[in-house]
Amino acid sequence: MNEDRDIVIIGCGAGGGTAAQFARKTDRKSSITIFEKGKYPQYSKCGLPYTISVRIPDLMDLIEFSEDWFKKANIDLFLETNVEKINAKKQIVFAKKGNRIIEKPYSSLVICTGAKPYIPPIKNIDVKGVFVVRTIDDVKKIISRLSKSKKVTVIGAGLIGLEMADNLYKKGLKVTIVEALPNILVHSLDEDMAKIILDKIPNNISIFTNHLATKIEDSNAEISKVIIKDQQTGDEKSVDTDILILATGINPKTSLAKSIGCKIGKTSGIIINDKAETSVKNVYAVGDCTEYPDFVTSKPTLVGLGSICVRQAIAAGINAAGGNYKLLKGVLQTHTSEFFGVDIASVGPTKNCLNNMSVVSAKFNGTSLPDYFPGGKPISIKVLVDEYTGMIIGAQGVGENVAQRINMFACAILTGLDVNSFRKIETAYAPPIAPTLDVVTLVCDAVSMKLERKKR
Amino acid sequence: MNEDRDIVIIGCGAGGGTAAQFARKTDRKSSITIFEKGKYPQYSKCGLPYTISVRIPDLMDLIEFSEDWFKKANIDLFLETNVEKINAKKQIVFAKKGNRIIEKPYSSLVICTGAKPYIPPIKNIDVKGVFVVRTIDDVKKIISRLSKSKKVTVIGAGLIGLEMADNLYKKGLKVTIVEALPNILVHSLDEDMAKIILDKIPNNISIFTNHLATKIEDSNAEISKVIIKDQQTGDEKSVDTDILILATGINPKTSLAKSIGCKIGKTSGIIINDKAETSVKNVYAVGDCTEYPDFVTSKPTLVGLGSICVRQAIAAGINAAGGNYKLLKGVLQTHTSEFFGVDIASVGPTKNCLNNMSVVSAKFNGTSLPDYFPGGKPISIKVLVDEYTGMIIGAQGVGENVAQRINMFACAILTGLDVNSFRKIETAYAPPIAPTLDVVTLVCDAVSMKLERKKR
Numbered sequence: 024m025n026e027d028r029d030i031v032i033i034g035c036g037a038g039g040g041t042a043a044q045f046a047r048k049t050d051r052k053s054s055i056t057i058f059e060k061g062k063y064p065q066y067s068k069c070g071l072p073y074t075i076s077v078r079i080p081d082l083m084d085l086i087e088f089s090e091d092w093f094k095k096a097n098i099d100l101f102l103e104t105n106v107e108k109i110n111a112k113k114q115i116v117f118a119k120k121g122n123r124i125i126e127k128p129y130s131s132l133v134i135c136t137g138a139k140p141y142i143p144p145i146k147n148i149d150v151k152g153v154f155v156v157r158t159i160d161d162v163k164k165i166i167s168r169l170s171k172s173k174k175v176t177v178i179g180a181g182l183i184g185l186e187m188a189d190n191l192y193k194k195g196l197k198v199t200i201v202e203a204l205p206n207i208l209v210h211s212l213d214e215d216m217a218k219i220i221l222d223k224i225p226n227n228i229s230i231f232t233n234h235l236a237t238k239i240e241d242s243n244a245e246i247s248k249v250i251i252k253d254q255q256t257g258d259e260k261s262v263d264t265d266i267l268i269l270a271t272g273i274n275p276k277t278s279l280a281k282s283i284g285c286k287i288g289k290t291s292g293i294i295i296n297d298k299a300e301t302s303v304k305n306v307y308a309v310g311d312c313t314e315y316p317d318f319v320t321s322k323p324t325l326v327g328l329g330s331i332c333v334r335q336a337i338a339a340g341i342n343a344a345g346g347n348y349k350l351l352k353g354v355l356q357t358h359t360s361e362f363f364g365v366d367i368a369s370v371g372p373t374k375n376c377l378n379n380m381s382v383v384s385a386k387f388n389g390t391s392l393p394d395y396f397p398g399g400k401p402i403s404i405k406v407l408v409d410e411y412t413g414m415i416i417g418a419q420g421v422g423e424n425v426a427q428r429i430n431m432f433a434c435a436i437l438t439g440l441d442v443n444s445f446r447k448i449e450t451a452y453a454p455p456i457a458p459t460l461d462v463v464t465l466v467c468d469a470v471s472m473k474l475e476r477k478k479r
Numbered sequence: 480m481n482e483d484r485d486i487v488i489i490g491c492g493a494g495g496g497t498a499a500q501f502a503r504k505t506d507r508k509s510s511i512t513i514f515e516k517g518k519y520p521q522y523s524k525c526g527l528p529y530t531i532s533v534r535i536p537d538l539m540d541l542i543e544f545s546e547d548w549f550k551k552a553n554i555d556l557f558l559e560t561n562v563e564k565i566n567a568k569k570q571i572v573f574a575k576k577g578n579r580i581i582e583k584p585y586s587s588l589v590i591c592t593g594a595k596p597y598i599p600p601i602k603n604i605d606v607k608g609v610f611v612v613r614t615i616d617d618v619k620k621i622i623s624r625l626s627k628s629k630k631v632t633v634i635g636a637g638l639i640g641l642e643m644a645d646n647l648y649k650k651g652l653k654v655t656i657v658e659a660l661p662n663i664l665v666h667s668l669d670e671d672m673a674k675i676i677l678d679k680i681p682n683n684i685s686i687f688t689n690h691l692a693t694k695i696e697d698s699n700a701e702i703s704k705v706i707i708k709d710q711q712t713g714d715e716k717s718v719d720t721d722i723l724i725l726a727t728g729i730n731p732k733t734s735l736a737k738s739i740g741c742k743i744g745k746t747s748g749i750i751i752n753d754k755a756e757t758s759v760k761n762v763y764a765v766g767d768c769t770e771y772p773d774f775v776t777s778k779p780t781l782v783g784l785g786s787i788c789v790r791q792a793i794a795a796g797i798n799a800a801g802g803n804y805k806l807l808k809g810v811l812q813t814h815t816s817e818f819f820g821v822d823i824a825s826v827g828p829t830k831n832c833l834n835n836m837s838v839v840s841a842k843f844n845g846t847s848l849p850d851y852f853p854g855g856k857p858i859s860i861k862v863l864v865d866e867y868t869g870m871i872i873g874a875q876g877v878g879e880n881v882a883q884r885i886n887m888f889a890c891a892i893l894t895g896l897d898v899n900s901f902r903k904i905e906t907a908y909a910p911p912i913a914p915t916l917d918v919v920t921l922v923c924d925a926v927s928m929k930l931e932r933k934k935r
Contacts, residue, residue: 330908359907426907427883438894451815451882452786
């Protein structure tokens with residue numbers, strides 16, 4: 024144990040908070056300091072959309088670890104404190120809280136600066152009634168606006184966009200969703216799988232794919248309409264809107280990392296290795312500001328998932344405190360969400376990301392229970408397999424309990440399991456729980472048969 | 480394709496029916512014949528307990544494939560037809576339907592004779608009101624008896640025993656459960672995990688572990704009491720009972736296989752290899768009458784699970800029809816069930832089965848959702864790891880969605896994944912679905928830490 028170890032963490036989101044916890048677990052004596060720009064300690068960003076519909080009753084419920092918790096763990100948390108400068112040679116961080124400058128030397132520095140929402144080039148976007156969904160304060164503003172809103176437009180049909188649309192719909196608003204790409208959920212699902220969700224979206228929600236929001240019209244500087252344009256035909260439509268939500272992705276915040284020379288990758292994230300180290304000595308980075316290889320394609324990937332952020336933070340926290348923890352060689356990108364009463368889940372690249380690879384895939388539409396047991400719910404699973412090795416490289420699910428089913432595929436991808444062996448795994452069977460041959464098995468049967476036919 | 484191929488299958492349970500289907504898929508032209516002793520075509524034995532509480536409304540719902548279905552698939556199904564003799568040299572089966580003798584030559588024979596309930600040595604067991612739970616006709620008799628019954632005693636606290644107890648309880652009966660072993664569910668859960676279920680069993684159900692049922696008392700040849708004896712103290716108790724259910728395990732039915740010289744294993748099951756072949760040429764066997772190695776311990780194991788039966792039947796059906804399908808080198812024994820509102824699931828051996836192996840294990844009690852999301856339900860998972868290799872060799876779960884979680888461990892056991900890698904797998908996370916670090920991850924963290932401490 025090193026009594027002189029000084030660990031400094033920039034940012035107290037899921038990344039910074041988790042890194043601090045694991046650093047403390049690894050070394051009980053080191054000094055640990057977190058500088059957080061905002062006014063809240065570690066809270067769940069992913070929970071924000073659910074506070075709209077009051078599925079999570081109070082925004083403050085999202086706080087996972089209180090200031091008091093950090094105090095008890097002997098972690099110095101400075102809120103509303105901005106890191107202004109880093110001297111990487113002398114290993115000193117300069118932070119500002121109010122008018123006070125804090126000069127803090129470090130032996131290890133963990134950068135968890137996260138990301139900021141991408142703001143698309145929409146004319147007149149500065150009117151009142153346009154919001155992003157990134158922080159507690161963003162959602163406070165949205166909730167306050169909702170009291171005088173009846174019609175909402177959500178730009179972006181990715182995870183956050185659809186989660187927001189669902190929760191706003193549950194809250195009773197008239198919802199319009201606008202997506203620039205030809206499909207929804209392009210980072211999670213192939214077109215055929217996304218179609219299942221499209222069919223589940225209630226009819227009174229309007230959804231425009233392949234449409235760009237080009238302009239906002241206002242009345243007394245308050246949003247009144249958004250103009251959207253069909254990218255194929257060029258036709259324009261005007262959508263009455265009291266509130267506009269931007270859910271069009273994120274950009275990593277890397278200016279501090281850049282200022283000390285951390286290598287930035289093609290994706291614009293900070294490059295880290297399997298110990299969560301940046302290219303600068305004793306400097307780690309974690310979460311949405313980082314880039315890491317995809318497990319299957321090895322392509323650099325911008326990390327935008329809480330589940331990855333937390334795992335990187337475990338590595339950074341342990342290593343910053345003198346431990347030795349290695350990440351997997353790439354991110355599996357396992358993820359899940361739920362909207363309009365349907366769960367989706369996905370692991371590995373979608374077909375679009377695999378354009379140079381020979382892939383065989385199959386989809387199976389089944390149910391959660393044996394046919395004879397009442398109450399079975401639909402499940403669709405699609406599996407992507409490398410044609411030459413037979414290895415499972417991706418899986419997507421829509422329906423009952425797909426998250427845990429997709430986790431099983433995550434394990435298969437990690438271990439390089441071939442689809443022919445996967446389909447032989449005995450899955451847990453009982454009439455009220457799952458059929459003898461689960462959808463995970465049946466979809467792999469279908470892929471195996473396709474592969475066999477190709478070999479003939 | 481071989482037009483002269485004659486496939487004969489003995490038994491039309493899940494094994495025989497599935498073997499026939501897959502034989503037909505493999506070879507569209509072969510002749511396929513099934514001889515079934517009973518009067519029903521393929522039905523789900525595992526569904527029987529749920530017809531008691533009417534969760535499955537009608538016993539006939541259990542029939543998965545009708546006589547008509549087999550007809551359309553060009554499979555000759557003979558019901559109420561008993562195979563009397565097999566001439567393995569000449570490859571002929573002799574079956575009897577009523578007074579008619581059917582002489583059927585075969586090129587491949589699949590034995591799916593299943594198992595019969597084990598009847599424990601209880602005095603006076605032949606009185607009216609004592610039942611086993613193996614067939615539709617057994618349960619018809621039970622249902623008819625229930626109209627004049629208020630108190631039921633279930634002997635055996637394995638899967639079937641507890642499923643029956645739960646469904647009889649739901650039906651409104653006063654339930655007593657008697658188990659000879661010191662714990663319930665010994666083939667599924669270690670003592671600490673079984674304890675969680677014990678705590679969930681409603682207080683007005685009496686449960687006696689470590690007790691033997693020794694004697695039945697009757698009034699006019701109808702059961703009135705069962706005498707049970709504490710195996711530690713020798714104390715006897717008398718339990719008022721209108722109906723007694725025996726759920727004390729099964730014995731494989733192997734007399735036909737023995738008569739043609741099929742090798743029988745230590746467990747008293749028919750030994751089969753990874754192609755589902757017996758030791759006799761062109762003779763396959765499948766399901767509850769067979770013995771196959773356990774995947775982890777390699778010990779011969781009596782197959783008593785529908786999920787395994789069906790997978791062996793796929794292999795036997797395909798291979799009998801000239802295909803080439805290999806089973807995994809052992810059975811993972813993945814299984815699940817549900818009683819008293821709680822799911823259990825298990826894969827791999829329990830600790831008791833691993834007495835010669837150095838095992839490190841940990842248990843984690845968590846919840847299905849992040850703490851801040853309302854509605855999370857308890858989940859406990861225990862993981863068993865080989866101390867020297869770090870490989871996962873068993874996992875047990877009690878609580879929300881444990882079946883699919885245990886399937887992920889089944890994949891890990893098959894691939895020889897070590898616990899330190901498993902815990903690094905990104906699991907699917909979203910606030911309404913699962914926490915960032917799922918219980919499957921946290922329990923593996925706990926095991927990994929124990930392993931590290933051992934190495935120091």
